[in-house]
Amino acid sequence: MHRALIFAVILFAATITAFAQDGNTLKLHITNNETQKGVAAATVTVLGTDLQATADQNGKVEIKGIPNGEQVIEIVSHGYESIELKLNFPLADTAEQAVIMKITYEAGEVTVSSTRTGREIEAEPTRVEAIDEEEVDEKINMRPANVSMVLHESTGIQVQQTSPTTNTQSVRIQGLDGRYTQILKDGFPSFGGFSGSLSVLEIPPLDLKQVEVIKGPSATLFGGDAIAGVVNFISKVPEAKPVTSMILNQTSALGTDLSIFNSRKFEKIGYTLLGSVNYQRRFDVDKDDFTELPATRAVSFNPKLFFYFNSRTTLAIGNSTSYQTRKGGDVFVLNGQADSNHQYFEKNKSFRNITTLNFDHVFGDGSRLNAKQSLAFFSRDLTTPNYAFGGRQFNSFTDVSYWKVFGKHALIFGGSAVYDSFRERTPSLSPRNETRAAFGAFIQDTVDLNERVSLEAGLRIERTKDYGSFALPRVSFLFRLTDKLTSRVGFGMGYKTPTMFTEEAEILLFRNVLPVGTNLDAEKSKGGTFDLNYRGSIGEKISYSVNQMFFYTEISDPIILRSNGGGSYAFSNAASRIVSKGFETNARFEYGFAKLFLGYTFTDGKAGYLPGTRKLTLLPTHRVNSSLVLEKHENFKAGAELYYGSRQTLDDRSLTRSLVEVGLFGEKTFGKFSLFINAENIFDQRQGRYGQVVFPPHQNPTFAEIYSHTEGRVFNGGIKISL
Structure with a gap:
């Protein structure tokens, strides 16, 4: 027992x-x-x-x-x-x-913020392209004054010059007009409307951590303006280790740039500080007495404070101020030697101030509340010898969102309010003032249906002043077909309320352009993307990735600007659609310290209201982007770039010539500082070599449509300091 x-x-x-x-x-x-x-x-x-x-x-x-x-x-x-x-x-x-x-920001493995999920880019159902800090740093060497070069060399994106004398620019995605692209800085949409053509010229790149691009309709999270896509510039945040960086640059085109960035994080407070100065002398490369680059004076000052109330609550308050004058035209006038034959000039004077507030709180259950508020003021005066146009723009943006996990579902819901007001400084008999207001509510659900399939679906309901209400759905799928092969499919809808500030009106300097009024219909869009992405290796030393993306965007009731026969220009809704479709191919290869990037874009953009082939103007059907980079970290970087653009259709339906552009760059690091040199467009491809850009009479000229570089070959070099 x-x-x-x-x-x-x-x-x-x-x-x-x-x-x-x-x-x-x-x-x-x-x-x-x-x-x-x-x-x-x-x-x-x-x-x-x-x-x-x-x-x-x-x-x-x-x-x-x-x-x-x-x-x-x-x-x-x-x-x-x-x-x-x-x-x-x-x-x-x-x-x-x-x-x-802790994030390490290794190339190709980044976390995106534009979709509000905070997921790694590989796990995000929505297709997001990220230009990481390393690539941004490379482009800073080429053009430290603004972000135009960061975007210029991305597949499917054009930075389109809109003025031959002052070099104003807009951002096109997939061949669509710049007004269909939403430009954001840290999620704040303060760069549209009257300020749009100067936006990419007034964002210094030295404080950028990365740039996120979503192509295709993205209105569910960002509102109606995001028809062609979204470009979100993400700023650096302070870290415990103090960071100071400076760049001094000089160009052969008589430009000088100086930018300084400083940041630090303490226990309860942190800060970032960016200052930038750009000085450009008037530059006439083809000696026709008219500038290819205007005389420019630009100053930007961007302080931001971060308050860390505890480990879960952060408040960021920032202010960005920029002032810029750009004066181009007849070099005799700019030299103070105007006479009866030398009279023409074009002057832009602008001031921009943006105040932002971003509050973020994580609750004990892991849910998250985010509130954003921005107030933006923009003033611009455009002057020619016998014409002046100016005005003030005020923009207010409010956004509140709440993120919470319910079982397998990660839900984001919230609301936003946008108010935008433009007042012409010297209104004519037909005042061209504009007021836009939109109030929206949205919800988005992200769920892993199983180990192979993830879904992200959302809906925004938006009410606008004068143009009614819009339902804006969006859905994206991520398919993990194998460990190396993934696919994404996305669809969305969008809208754009009528505005006078289009590329067509900008080219006319808004002269004799009639007000939009309230009798037009809003432009409406639908479209989607489909892609395949494969990552692999050849042996043990060569790694590569290939992405094949197809896109389609359709815009109904497009707003066009046409002469009314009485010397004025009026806006109207076209009866036929704009359709942009095509595909992008991107490949990346890495072998030791060598990286090769290859990109090809095919864009078939047509508008039913255009004559002949109906092709959209200033759009190359074929575009090739390629870059070879040799880099040893903290030692040296060198490379070559080649870009090709096929013939483009002009307003008179004639065709331009195709263009090839080649560039070389190099950088050598010596501890805390480095020296860099860059040769852009070394074979001097510029429009003035192949035809007239300025047409007589000399004292009151007209200008050709701009389809290529006007400044030609440019060398630049300088010094960077990192502490």
């Missing part, structure tokens, strides 16, 4: 021990150190065992069957610093443990 009892006790103890050994469970919630959102697909391994699990879309993971004793838990995710935890099992506290992973 006693022997049986002893045996039963031993058996019971062994059972309990075995159960304890197999029953230890570890629950983790893994979050991003900057966004406090879950790190999807993080891999958790109990070293020395075969126990491993992957975090879900919310960053949560559970591992069962962990043996007793001290165990080392390894947590790994692309783009983050790996973590090792030493834990003794059984745990005294079996509740879910919080783990925070």
Whole structure:
């Protein structure tokens, strides 16, 4: 009897021990150190065992069957610093443990903010292209004064010059007019309307962490203006280690740039500070007495304060101020030597001030509240010898959103209000004042349907002043076909309320352009993208990725500007649609310290109201982007770039010549500073070499449509300091 009892006790103890050994469970919630959102697909391994699990879309993971004793838990995710935890099992506290992973910003593994999910780009159902900090830094060497070069060399994006004398520019995506592209800075839309053609010229790039591009209708999260797509410039945030960087640049085209960035984070407060100065002398490369680059004076000052109330609550308050004068035209006039034959000039004087507030709070359950407010003021005066146009624009943007996980679903819902007012400084008999207001509510759901398929779907309902209400759905799928092959499919709808500030009106300097009025219909769009992305390797030394994307966008009731026969120009809704469709191919190869980028874009853009072939103007059907970069980190960087654009259709339906552009660049680092040199367009491809740009009479000229560079070959070089 006693022997049986002893045996039963031993058996019971062994059972309990075995159960304890197999029953230890570890629950983790893994979050991003900057966004406090879950790190999807993080891999958790109990070293020395075969126990491993992957975090879900919310960053949560559970591992069962962990043996007793001290165990080392390894947590790994692309783009983050790996973590090792030493834990003794059984745990005294079996509740879910919080783990925070720090972003490393490795190339190709970045977290995007434009979709508001905080997911890594590889796990995001919406197709987002990210130009990382390394690429931005490379483009800063080429053009430190503004972000035009950052965008110019991306597939599917054109930075289109709108004035031959003052070099104003707009951003086109997939061949569509610049007014269909939403330009954001840290999620704030303060760069449209009257200020649009100067926007990319007034954003210094030195404080940028990355640039995010969403192509195709994106109105669900960003409102009606995002028909062709969204470009979101993301600023750097302060870190505990102080950062100071400076760049001084000089160009052969008589331009000088100086930019300084400084940032630091303390326990309860942090700051970033950017200052930029650009001085450009008038530049007439073809000696026709008219400038290709205007005389420019530009100053920008952007301070931002960050308040860290606790680990979960942050308030960022920023202010961006810029002042710019651009004067081009007859060089004799600019030299103070005007006479009866030398009279023409074109002067832009602008002032911009943007104040932003961004409040972010993470609740105890992991949900998140974000509130944004911006107030933007823009003043611009445009003057020629016998004409002047000027005005003031005020913009207010308010956005509140709440993010929370419900089971497998990560929901974002919120609302926004946009108010935009333009007042002409010297109104004519037909005042061209504009007031736009829109109030919207939106919801978006992101869910991993299974290990292979993720879905992101959203809907925005927006009410506008004068133009009614709009329902704007959007849906995106991510298919993980294999470990190396993924596919994304997206569809969305958008709208654009009528405005006088289009590329066509800008080219006319708004002269004799009649007000829009309230009798027009809003432009409406629908479209989508489909892509395949493959990552692989050749042997052990060559890695590569290939992306093939197809796009389609259709705009109904497009607003066009036409002469009314009485010397004036009036806006109207065209009866036929604009359709832009095509595809982009991108390939990237890496071998040691060499990187090769190849890009090709085919764009078939047509408008039913245009004669002949109906092709959209100033749009190359074929475009090639390529770049070879040799780089050893903190040592040197060198490379070559080649770009090709096929013939473009002009307003009179004639064709331009095709264009080839080649550039070379190099940078050598010596500890805390580096020297750089860049040769842009070394074979001097410019429009003035192939035809007249300025037409007589000399004292009151007209100008050709601009389809290429006007300034030609430019060398630049300088010094960068990083402390």
